[in-house]
Amino acid sequence: MTQKFLAIFLLAFGLFSAQQEAYYQQYAKYKMNIEVDAANFAYHGKQEIQYTNNSPDELSVVYFHLYWNAFKPCSMMDQRVQNQGKNADGRLAENGVSRxxxxxxxxxxxxxxxxxxQNGKDLKFEVQETIMKxxxxxxxxxxSTTTFTMDWDSVVPKQIRRSGRNNREGIDMTMTQWYPKIxxxxxxxxATFDYVGREFHAPFADFDVxxxxxxxxVIGAGGILENPSEVKGYTENPDIKTDKDNKATWKFTAKNMLDFAWAADKDYSVESFVVPDGPKVFFVYQKSEKTRYWEEAKPYITKYFQIMNNTFGRYVYPTYSFVQGGDGGMEYGMCTMILGESRSLEGLLGLMIHEGSHSWFQQMLATNESTKPWLDEGFTSYAESYVMYQLFPKPNEANPFINSLKGYAYFAKSGREEPASWLADHHDNGTAYSVASYTKGELFLVELGYIMGEETLSKVMKKYYQDWHLKHPSDRDFMHIAQQISGMDLKWFYHYWINTTKTIDYAIKDVKYGDTYTTITLVNNSDVPMPIDFNVLTKDNKTINYHIPLNMMRSPKKxxxxxxxxxxxxxxxTAKEYTFSIPYKKDELKVIGIDFSQRLADVNPENNTLEVK
Structure with a gap:
């Protein structure tokens, strides 16, 4: 090996090694002082941010998000809603007109x-609507670490999307994405995506607010209230200390969170309970006949945290708050803002459990929602379906995900589907975004369970949490673990399911009955190749199972x-058809079919099963 070639080899190897070791994450520490002018729905803010650059790069600029600048006429959010017309989110538009x-x-x-x-010296900045450079x-x-100090004034917007004043259930202030956030x-x-309505991303941070x-x-928030005896709502006889303006002081802290959110209302009630070996849970809401299901929800929420801890990994924070506010449901660090009025207990819990499950896949496993919304929304939806099936068993449903499978099949055949790989805010159709991010993201895990087996998928999910919680994993990190644990090559499935809108459609094409055996021919009528589980129900009600692995898997499931x-x-x-024989004759068979478990996301499942007569 020549000296020149050796030098090139070492340089290349060094770069490759550096790329493998390149993971890092930035960190921030916020110290905020906020003075609220409640009568005018405004506040004055001061904050100090200690920002640590753990990257190998020297930074000459930093960026901040100013989300509330979106809530005005002619903003980018307004333009986006107007351009989408009838496809716009119904919370942002009425009769095709942007709210x-x-x-x-x-x-x-x-x-x-x-x-x-920065370190006491004035900085030049420019505001590009919701982004400040x-x-x-x-x-x-x-x-190294540097210190930023800031002073700003904010007006709480009319409640349109997530944040704002006077939501439709009468909550005075929902304070989410409310401060200049690095x-x-x-x-x-x-990560400087303009805010036009959907997802968020941020470094982990400590908060002192x-x-x-x-x-x-009364305030409900994500974080630890450090002075509960000095404010309204958290103790029976608080010693409320006020200043000359008759204002009370609330002190919150939180560590290792992506954000800090809170809501304020004069009519809030605060209730709490402790999950055994879990967090202290707060319900902060307006008690009325319309919110009567909150009390009934408490034992279910206890079971919810226990199931999540056992199934996906341990919730690491000391508290969690369900706070009535916002415009539907939206997750934040150690809390969620949800509409509190519900027509049923199951409806309320479905919302609570979906938003709460974001604590795993949006907070603790903090993926970039703006670029990979399916990795958060979809995995969260999977957890929601899984837990709700445990809390409210449906004996007549084949599995916890059957409704998502049916909904996906219906929409996929409509011709309006858009790939899950698209950026969150860049879907042209609101329903297409929901199917791509929530439904296909959920079914990504359902199909993996079908491909590798549920026990193996469970190991994958736990390993994913173990290796990556309180970090910022990507889809590549998840796939690395899935392939490592299953022993399978899964790149083909990822490509088809996330990058395309191709569909799965298998069928029984032909059955020939012999004297001692039956020969079956299956056909792939669509574009996505999959392994096939084939099941046989005999006349004496025994089920016989066969697994036909796909060659690209390289290893069958165990x-x-x-x-x-x-x-x-x-x-x-590459083969459209597959023929095999089973050692049963016609008069021994009752039903034969593809996937009795109904986990395969087949868009035409009606031709998967044959009743033998």
């Missing part, structure tokens, strides 16, 4: 930055929940 376009001037959201300093006087070197920086650069607000208000099965020869993905 943002009619916000009165005195109810527009705003975050006016008065100044920002800050030019640094001192570059932030790798593995953007995430990682291997892909700064002091809020001054009229003494009659176990599944339905018990023993016989593994047949591989089905080459």
């Amino acid at each position: 943002l376009s009619t916000i009165p001037k005195d109810e527009e959201g705003s975050q006016k930055i008065n100044w920002i300093k 800050v030019y640094l006087n001192e570059k932030i070197k790798p593995n 953007a995430e920086y990682d291997y892909d650069g700064w 002091t809020i001054k607000i009229d003494k009659d208000y 176990t599944d929940f339905y018990g023993n099965f016989q593994t047949l020869d591989y089905w080459n993905w």
